[in-house]
Amino acid sequence: FGVGVHHGWEPVGLPVTVTKSEGNRLFEINDLPAIRLYDEYFGEYTQKLRTEPLARLGVYYPLGLAVPESDEYLLRAPLSVAQDGSILFTAEVPAGAQVRLMIGSVESALKAARLAAQEAMAQMQGRAPKIALVFNAIARRRLFGIKANDEILEIRKIIGADVPLAGFYAYGEVAPMQRRPGKESCFHNETIVILTMG
DSSP: OEEEEEOOOEEEEEEEEEEEEETTEEEEETTEETHHHHHHHHGGGHHHHTTSOTHHHHTTSOEEEOOTTOSSOEEEOEEEEOTTSOEEESSOOOTTOEEEEEEOOHHHHHHHHHHHHHHHHHTTTTOOOSEEEEEEEHHHHHHHGGGHHHHHHHHHHHHOTTSOEEEEEESOEEEEOTTOTTOOEEEESSOEEEEEEO
16 A cells, blocks of 8 residues: 655745644744734734634645654644634644744645655555545645646546545544654644555
8 A cells, every 4th residue: 555645835934833732722822822923924814814714714824833854744724713812723733833834725735636646656666556545635625616626637647547536525634744654643634645555
């Protein structure tokens, strides 16, 4: 079998430190209310985020957690902002973590799908897969909109048009980080996971 895991989002700005959090609620970054990170990048627009779901913006701008031994960030999707400026995320954002704001696009998401398929196929060691399973983030479906099939077509170009392909959109994906062989799996957001089996 082979496994490919990628998201395609890129970091912007400088890394900052989570100074106060509890589970999936992020209270402070660099000793300031967590929403200030979004304020710095989006200015007055973040006032809307206090009354509307932050999740809409989070599709394009999740938070990326730095992971030792990996050059790709672990994504965390924001859900909502509380009155105190704290942000509720879909998964844990631990205190002390180095984080960055991330930016994504349809083009970078397509590239990530290709990379995930290529990595899964490389681990097949030249053998053709009998089936491929795709575990994809619902946020990616929202990003693509009516062009969601484009991602599937890109995967098919790499794994083969005749290989049966099954999968679903999820509210979180569980898989190891790429380039960390033998390491434990992580909970991902906005990420595509491809499993090929021979």
